[in-house]
Amino acid sequence: MTQQLAVAAQAAQPAVRLLKNLRIPSAVPGHDLSGDLYLPDAGARACPAVVMVSSPRKDAFGGIGTRRYCRNLAEHGYAALFVDCFGTGRSAGAPRPMLDPAEVDDAVGVIDWTSQQWWCDGTVGIWGESHGASIALAVAARQPAALKAAGAIMGFTDIERDLVHPAGVRGGIAMFGHLALYDLVNSLLPPLREAEDPEALTVWRDRVEHYEPWFVDAWRLAPGDPVWHDRRVDPSRITVPLFVVAGWRDIGCAAMVSAYEQARGPKALVAGPWLHGYPDASPDEPVAVTEMLRAWWDRWLAGGDGGDGTAAALERPTVFVQGSSPGWVQCDSWPSVPSRTDTYAAHETGTLTPVRSARSSHWSSRTVEHECDPTVGAASGLTKHLVQSLGHPLDQHDDDMRSLAFTTDPLDEPLTVLGRVEVHLVLAASTSASRCVVKLADVDGDGRSVMVTSGLTKLDASAPNGSAARVCVRLDPTAYTVAAGHRLRLVLTNADFPRLWPADRRERLDVVAAGADTPAAQVAAVTRLVIPVPDPGSITRIARPLPPQRHGGRRRRPLPRNRWRLARDFCGESASFALDVHYGGEHGSGVPARFLQRSFSITADVSRANPAAATVRAAGLETTESDRGRRLVVRADLDISTDEATVTAEVLIDGELAVGRRWRMTQPGTSTVVATDLRRGDDEQGEQT
Numbered sequence: 001m002t003q004q005l006a007v008a009a010q011a012a013q014p015a016v017r018l019l020k021n022l023r024i025p026s027a028v029p030g031h032d033l034s035g036d037l038y039l040p041d042a043g044a045r046a047c048p049a050v051v052m053v054s055s056p057r058k059d060a061f062g063g064i065g066t067r068r069y070c071r072n073l074a075e076h077g078y079a080a081l082f083v084d085c086f087g088t089g090r091s092a093g094a095p096r097p098m099l100d101p102a103e104v105d106d107a108v109g110v111i112d113w114t115s116q117q118w119w120c121d122g123t124v125g126i127w128g129e130s131h132g133a134s135i136a137l138a139v140a141a142r143q144p145a146a147l148k149a150a151g152a153i154m155g156f157t158d159i160e161r162d163l164v165h166p167a168g169v170r171g172g173i174a175m176f177g178h179l180a181l182y183d184l185v186n187s188l189l190p191p192l193r194e195a196e197d198p199e200a201l202t203v204w205r206d207r208v209e210h211y212e213p214w215f216v217d218a219w220r221l222a223p224g225d226p227v228w229h230d231r232r233v234d235p236s237r238i239t240v241p242l243f244v245v246a247g248w249r250d251i252g253c254a255a256m257v258s259a260y261e262q263a264r265g266p267k268a269l270v271a272g273p274w275l276h277g278y279p280d281a282s283p284d285e286p287v288a289v290t291e292m293l294r295a296w297w298d299r300w301l302a303g304g305d306g307g308d309g310t311a312a313a314l315e316r317p318t319v320f321v322q323g324s325s326p327g328w329v330q331c332d333s334w335p336s337v338p339s340r341t342d343t344y345a346a347h348e349t350g351t352l353t354p355v356r357s358a359r360s361s362h363w364s365s366r367t368v369e370h371e372c373d374p375t376v377g378a379a380s381g382l383t384k385h386l387v388q389s390l391g392h393p394l395d396q397h398d399d400d401m402r403s404l405a406f407t408t409d410p411l412d413e414p415l416t417v418l419g420r421v422e423v424h425l426v427l428a429a430s431t432s433a434s435r436c437v438v439k440l441a442d443v444d445g446d447g448r449s450v451m452v453t454s455g456l457t458k459l460d461a462s463a464p465n466g467s468a469a470r471v472c473v474r475l476d477p478t479a480y481t482v483a484a485g486h487r488l489r490l491v492l493t494n495a496d497f498p499r500l501w502p503a504d505r506r507e508r509l510d511v512v513a514a515g516a517d518t519p520a521a522q523v524a525a526v527t528r529l530v531i532p533v534p535d536p537g538s539i540t541r542i543a544r545p546l547p548p549q550r551h552g553g554r555r556r557r558p559l560p561r562n563r564w565r566l567a568r569d570f571c572g573e574s575a576s577f578a579l580d581v582h583y584g585g586e587h588g589s590g591v592p593a594r595f596l597q598r599s600f601s602i603t604a605d606v607s608r609a610n611p612a613a614a615t616v617r618a619a620g621l622e623t624t625e626s627d628r629g630r631r632l633v634v635r636a637d638l639d640i641s642t643d644e645a646t647v648t649a650e651v652l653i654d655g656e657l658a659v660g661r662r663w664r665m666t667q668p669g670t671s672t673v674v675a676t677d678l679r680r681g682d683d684e685q686g687e688q689t
Contacts, residue, residue, distance in 0.1 A: 015040075015041035016038055016039065016040065016041055016071050016074040016075060017038070017039040017040075017041045017074075018036065018037070018038055018039075019036070019037040019039065020036050020193070021034050021035075021036070021090055021193075021194070022034070022035045022036070022037055022081075024083060024109075024110055024113055025109060025113065026086050026091070026092070026093070026106045026109065027086075027102050027105040027106050027109060028086070028092075028093060028102075030092075031086065031091075031092035031093045032091070032092055033053075033083050033084060033085075033086060033091040033092075033106060033110065034058075034083070034084050034089060034090035034091045035058075035081050035082060035083035035084070035110070036058050036063075036070070036081070036082045037079060037080070037081050037119070038067075038070040038071055038073065038074035038079070038080040038081075038082075039074055039079050039119055040074050040075070040076075040077050040078070040079075044118070044119075046118065046119060046120055046121040046122075047077055047078060047079055047119065047120070047121055048077075048078055048079070048120070048121060048123040048124070048125070048297065048301035048302055049078065049079040049080075049081060049114050049115070049117075049119070049120040049121075049123070049124045049125070050073055050078050050079070050080050050081070050124075050125045050126070050127060050297055050301070051081045051083065051107075051110055051111060051114055051124060051125070051126045051127075052066065052070075052080075052081070052082050052083065052126070052127055052128045052132050052136075053083045053085060053106070053107040053110055053126070053128065053132065053135050053136075053139075054066075054082075054083075054084075054085060054128050054129075054130075054131050054132030054135065055084075055085045055088045055095070055098075055131045055132075055183075055186065056130075056131070056132075056186065057084055057088055057089035057186060057189070058082050058084055058089055058090075059089055059090065059191065059192040059193040059194075059587070060089070060186065060189060060192060060587070060596060061186075061583065061585070061596065061598065062082070062084075062089070063082075063587055064585040064586075064587055064596065065278065065281075066082060066129075067082075069280075069290045070082055072290070072291075072294070072549075073294065073297075076294060076298075077302070078294075078297060078301075078302075079114075079119050079120055081110075081114060083107075083110055085103060085106070085131075085135075086102070086103060086106050087187070087207060087211075088186065088187060089191075090191065090193075090194065090200060090203065091203075092203050092206070093206075093207065093210075094206075094207050094210040094211050094212070095183065095187045095207070095211065095214075097159070097214060097217045097218075097231065098131055098134065098156075098159050098163075098214070098231070099134055099135070099138055099156075099159050099231040099232070099233065100230075100231060101230055101231070103135065104135065104138040104139060104142065107126070107135050107138070107139045108139055108142050108144050111124050111126060111139060111144045111146050111147050112144060112145075112146055114146070115146035122146065123146075123148050123301050123302075124146045124147055124148060124301075125147070125148060125149040125150060125151070125297055125300070125301050126139050126140065126147060126150050126151075127150065127151035127152070127153070127243075127293060128151075128152065128153065128155065129153040129154060129155070129277070129278055130153075130154055130155060130276065130277075130386075131155070132155070133151075133152035133153050133154060133155025133156075133252075133256075134152075134155040134156045134157065134159075134233065135155075136150050136151065136152050136155070137150070137152050137155060137157055137233045137235060137238065137259055138233045140237075140238040140240055140242060141233050141234050141235065141237040141238050142237075143237065143238075143239065143240075147240055148240060148241075148300055148301055149240050149241040149242075149243075149296060149297065149300035149301055150238070150240055150241070150242050150243070151242070151243040151244075151245075151293045151296060151297075152242070152243070152244055152245065152256065152259065153245040153278065153279075153289065153293075154245060154246065154247055154250050154252050154256060154274075154276055154277070155252055155255070155256060156251075156252045156255050157232065157233040157235060157255045157256075157258070157259055158228075158231075158232045158233070158255065159228065159231045159232075160221075160223070160228035160231070160232075161255075162251065162252055162254075162255050163175045163179065163218075163251070164218045164221075164228075165223040165228075166456055166499075166500065167435065167456040167457055167458045168223045168224065168458040169223075169434070169435045169456065169458055169500055169501075170223075170500065170501040170668060171499070171500060171501065172496075172497065172498040172499045172500050172501050172604070172616065173385065173498045173499070173602055173604060173616055173618070174251055174385055174386060174499065175214070175215075175218050176215065176218070176219075176501075176616060176638070176640055176645075177498070177602045177616060177618045177638065178385060178386040178387070178600065178602070179214060179386060180213065180214060180215040180218075180618070180636075180638055180647070181600050181602075181618055181619075181620035181636050181638070182386075182600075182620075183213055183214040183215070184213055184215075184620060184634070184636035184647070184649045185598060185620045185621070185622040185634045185636055186622075187207070187211060187213075188208060188211065188634050188636075188649055188651050188659060189622055189632065189634050189651075190204055190632055190651065190653065190658075191203075191204055192587070192596075192624065192626075192632075195626060195630065208651075208659050208661075211661070212663075213647055213649075213663065215638065215645070215647050215663075216647065216663050216665065216673055219645055219665050219668055220665070220669070220670065220671045220673070221669070222668070222669030223669075233259070235258065235259040235260075235261075235262040235263050236262040236263070236264060237264075238259070238262075238263040238264065238265060239263075239264050239265040240265050240300075241265050241266040241267065241268075241296065241299075241300040242259070242260070242263045242265060242266075242267045242268070243267070243268045243270075243292070243293050243296040243314070244256050244257075244259055244260040244263075244267065244268065244269050244270070245270050245271070245272075245279060245289050245293075246260075246269070246270075246271040246272075246477075247271070247272060247273070247274035247275060247276065247279070248271060248272065248273050248274070248320070248322060248453075248477075248478050248479065248480075249273060249274060249275050249381070249383040249391070249392060249393075250274060250275060250276045250383075251276060251383075251385060251386060252276070253271075253476050253477065253478075254476045254477060256271075257269070257271065257334075257477045260317075260334065261334070261335070266300070266315075268292075268296065268314035268315065268317075268318075269317040269318065269319070269334055270287070270289055270292060270314070270317075270318045270319075270545065271317075271318075271319040271320065271477075271479065272285055272287060272319070272320040273285050273320050273322050273326075274388075275382065275383070275385075275387060275388050275389075275390075275391055275392070276385070276386045276387065276388050277388030278290070278388075280548050280549065281388075281548070282388065283388075283389060284392070285320060285544070286547075286548035287544060287545055287546055287547070287548065288545075288546040288547060288548050288549040289546075290549070291546050291549050292314065292545060292546060295314070296314065313330075316330040316331060316332065316540075317330065317331045317333070317334040318330050318542070318545055319331065319334075319418075319479045320479060321416065321418070321479045321480065321481055322452075322478070322479060322480045322481070323442060323452070323480040323481040323482055323483065324414060324481050324482070324483035324486075325414075325481055325483075326481075327541060328541070328542050328543065328544055328545060329479070329539045329540060329541055329542060330539070330540045330542055331418070331534075331538060331539055331540075332538040332539075333538070334419075335419040335420065335477075335532075336418050336419055336532075336534040336535070336538055336539070337534075337535060337538065338419075338532035338533055338534055338535070339533055339534065339535035339536070340533050341530060341531065341532055341533065342354070342415070342530070342531045342533055343355040343523070343528055343529070343530050343531075344406075344408060344488065344490070344528060344529040344531075345513070345514045345523055345526050345527070345528045346368070346406040346490060346511065346513040346514065346526060346527040346528060346529075347406065347513055347514045347515075348366040348368055348513045348514065348515055350405065350406055350407065351406060351407060351408065351409070352406045352407060352408040352488060352489075352490055352529060353408075353514060354408070355523050355528065364514070364515035365426075365512050365513070365514065365515060365525050365526055366512070366513055366514070366515040367428040367430070367510050367511070367512055367513075368404065368510065368511055368512075368513045369428075369430070369508065369510045370403075370404040370492070370508065370509045370510060370511075371506065371507075371508055372403075372433060372493055372494040372495060372503075372506070372507045372508065372509050373402040373403070373493070373495060373608055374494075374495045374497060374502035374503065374606050374607075374608060374611035374614070375402070375495070375497065375568065375573070375574060375575035375606055375607070375608055376399045376402050376403055376493050376495040376496070376497065377399065377437075377495050377496040377497040377498065377499060377500070378399075378497060378498065378566050378575065378577045379393075379394045379395065379396040379398060379399045379566065380393055380394075380396055380399070380439065380451050380454070380496070380499075381393035381394055381451070382564070382579075383451070383454075385499065387579070387581055389562060389581065390562055390564055390581070391564065393450050393451045394566075395448045395449060395450065396439075396441065396449050396450070396451055396491075397443075397447055397448060397449045398568075399491075399493075400441065400449050400489060400491050402493075403491045403492060403493035404491070404492040404493065404509060404511065405489055405490070405491050405492075406489065406490045406513070406527075406529075407443060407487050407488070407489045407490075408487045408488045408489075409487065410445075410484075410485045410486065410487055411482060411483075411484055411485065411486060411487065411488070412484065413484050414481050414482065414483055414484050415481070415482045415488070415531070415533065416479075416480070416481045416482075416533065416534060417440075417452060417453070417478060417479070417480045417481075417482070417531055417532075417533075418478075418479050418532070418534040418539070419477055419478075419532050419534070420474050420475060420476070420477050420532075421440055421453060421474075421475045421478075421529065421530065421531050421532075422472060422473065422474055422475070422529075422530040423438045423440075423455065423472070423473045423475065423490065423527070423528070423529055423530070424470065424471075424472050424473075424524075424527065424528050424530065425438075425457075425469075425470065425471040425472075425473060425492075425511060425527050426468050426469075426470050426511060426512040426525060426526055426527045427459070427468060427469045427470075427471065427509075427510065427511055427512070428468055428510035428511060428512055429468060429469075430508060430510045431459065431469070431508055431509055431510045431511075432507050432508045433459055433494040433503070433507040433508060433509040434458065434459055434494065434503050434507065435456065435457065435458050435459055435494055435500070435503070436456070436457050436459055436471070436473065436492060436493070436494060436509060437454065437455075437456055437492070437493050437494060437495060437496045437500070438454060438455045438456070438457070438473045438475060438490070438491070438492055439451050439452075439453075439454045439490075439491040439493075440452045440453050440454070440475060440488065440489070440490060440491075440529070441488070441489040441490075441491055442480070442482045442483075442486055442487075442488070442489075443486060443487040443488070443489050444483075444486050445485060445486070449489060452478060452480045452482070453475045453476045453477070453478040453480070454475060454476060454496075455473045455474060455475035455476060456473075456496070456500075457471055457473045459471065468512050468525075488529070490529050492509060492511065492527075493509065494507050494509055497575065497577070497604065497606050497614070498577050498602075498604035498606075498616060501614065501642070502606050502611040502612075502614050503611060504611060504612040504642055505611065505612065506611070511527045512525065512526055512527060513526050513527055514526045557584060557586075557595050557597075559582040559583070559584045559597065560580070560582045560599070561582075562580060562581050562582060563578070563579070563580040564578070564579050564580075565577075565578040565579075566578075572607060572609075573607060573608035573609060574605065574606065574607035574608065575605070575606055575607075576603065576604070576605050577602075577603065577604040577605075578601075578602070578603045578604075579600075579601070579602045579603075580599070580600070580601045581599070581600050582597070582598070582599045582600075583597070583598045583599075584596065584597040584598070594624070594625050594626070594627060595624065595625070596622070596623075596624045597621075597622070597623050597624070598620070598621070598622045599620070599621045599622075600618070600619070600620050600621075601618065601619045601620075602616065602617070602618040603616070603617050603618070604616045604617075612642050613641075613642070614641070614642060615639075615640065615641050616638065616640040617637075617638065617639055617640070618636075618637070618638040618640075619635070619636065619637050619638075620634075620635070620636040620637075621633070621634070621635055621636075622634045630653070630654060631652075631653075631654055631655070632651070632652070632653055633650075633651070633652040634649070634650070634651050634652075635648075635649065635650045635651075635652070636648065636649045636650075637649075643666060643667055643668075644664075644665065644666050645664075645665045645668075646662065646663070646664050646665075647662065647663045647665075648661070648662045648663075648678075649661050649662075650678065657678070657679060659679075660677065660678025660679050661675065661676070661677065661678065662675070662676040662678055663675050663676075664676070
């Protein structure tokens with residue numbers, strides 16, 4: 001009976017036709033892109049098309065992670081096209097940096113090309129996750145005529161600000177770790193689906209010959225270089241209906257929420273407690289956002305309402321409130337209109353004092369001195385990195401005590417933060433810090449401190465004319481309720497290691513706070529925390545929007561255990577960070593690979609006595625074995641210090657070295673690169689600027 005039910009269920013599923021490796025013109029003559037097309041198997045009938053252009057390859061992890069969503073779209077009457085970016089997978093050329101203008105040109109061309117195909121009725125949408133989401137936003141901002149709607153899941157709009165140089169400060173292991181390893185193993189992996197096709201091998205060999213890692217590009221370009229401006233998306237130019245998914249703990253959270261706020265057409269926002277990746281597959285509060293996105297297509301591409309009213313319900317921003325009494329709510333607007341604004345002044349005693357009336361509250365001002373500790377940061381979790389399976393904030397109490405911290409008394413009632421918190425810094429003239437990391441923490445009755453949200457600002461070397469400098473820092477958007485009896489904590493430091501590269505010298509962060517004696521200064525003259533408190537009547541509690549949807553597929557081979565380790569040497573005043581993550585899956589879709597596995601290992605070390613000696617070392621490995629026993633291995637290694645970096649990559653086919661490359665760089669922000677072919681041993685030195 002069970003077997004009969006399974007056969008009947010399989011027969012009831014809508015059939016899908018898969019057309020592999022369609023050739024699509026790119027912006028470079030003679031270099032085609034490659035796309036897989038999923039079609040409803042209902043005859044030669046034109047239908048709305050939904051496009052994804054992305055770097056995760058359709059013959060590798062991109063296909064493993066995305067094909068179920070493409071099939072689901074086809075089962076519901078859409079033509080779903082998944083296209084390899086220029087220089088990745090089966091598409092010709094060498095990879096470009098993310099959001100390079102030519103990359104966006106390609107994607108705009110894909111939209112136009114799609115609208116003219118026999119299987120498309122002329123109506124096209126674009127969507128994507130991570131890199132694909134960034135491309136979707138960039139294309140929507142270009143306003144191609146055939147594009148009628150867009151969806152973006154946890155992407156970026158400014159590669160410099162979001163990944164490489166946050167707030168103009170040298171970044172850490174997001175770009176110079178996770179993304180660098182991803183780019184190396186993803187770009188250099190030989191073809192899997194057409195493993196013995198001479199044309200596919202020619203495309204791959206040409207790519208290897210001209211390949212330059214994202215790492216080299218990011219290292220070469222200094223903060224503020226005009227090239228970064230060319231790689232930014234202007235969300236205010238988006239006028240088509242836009243569906244945005246943000247993760248409160250994702251590195252692109254602020255970028256995605258800002259994109260929603262700035263877009264000028266119909267729009268929807270879903271924000272949850274997620275790290276980076278598809279919320280459908282998240283281990284924390286999984287939600288079928290791809291099903292919600294399909295309802296968006298139903299409304300704006302097919303002229304329906306999603307069948308169950310889902311699309312109409314998305315007109316109200318849907319967010320997950322973290323902290324005490326967690327759960328989903330819908331808001332009347334985003335950002336919500338606050339019913340009041342709570343202000344707290346930093347006090348020289350280390351407390352945060354409520355300011356009942358900014359006009360009537362006066363204190364004397366005092367300078368609170370602090371020598372920054374470069375080992376601070378890792379206890380905040382991996383909330384600004386690119387890992388999905390682990391990394392939510394830890395107890396950061398130890399980091400708080402190594403920072404400049406100001407804490408309230410226990411709250412009399414719960415406090416909900418919904419939107420962006422502001423911190424108004426008043427910096428003493430003695431401050432020498434080059435940046436300030438600002439965190440808002442929730443401190444429970446046992447002293448456990450959990451980060452609510454954070455922000456970052458670059459500081460001038462000195463205050464003007466030796467006077468106090470005033471800086472407003474807007475923290476990342478969030479939704480969080482601090483329980484009654486808990487305390488708020490404002491944490492100030494110059495370090496967030498390994499998210500940020502540490503300053504190369506010892507620095508001071510001295511702030512002006514309220515004093516305890518006779519009134520003398522207005523509240524605006526001291527450092528303070530400002531929290532917009534939403535109107536309870538503007539928020540409606542709801543059930544989980546949609547439970548996760550399972551579209552088949554499973555991992556049949558066990559993987560090594562993920563590990564995340566933090567260590568502190570109290571004698572040497574140093575800190576170490578280590579992360580090992582593993583991914584794997586069976587591809588299917590005609591790829592003759594038994595199992596594809598990827599492993600990343602990243603370690604980072606910094607000492608308080610000599611922050612300039614900080615190091616990051618990372619290793620990536622991608623392996624697969626075909627059903628004919630052909631074994632492919634791609635290895636990548638990064639060795640990074642304050643002034644130097646070495647990137648090494650090797651490709652082994654059945655144990656033989658097929659590709660070996662090494663790039664050596666000195667002094668970030670310069671274009672001196674020495675490239676070595678490890679098989680020949682010859683060097684090619686890049687241009688010096």
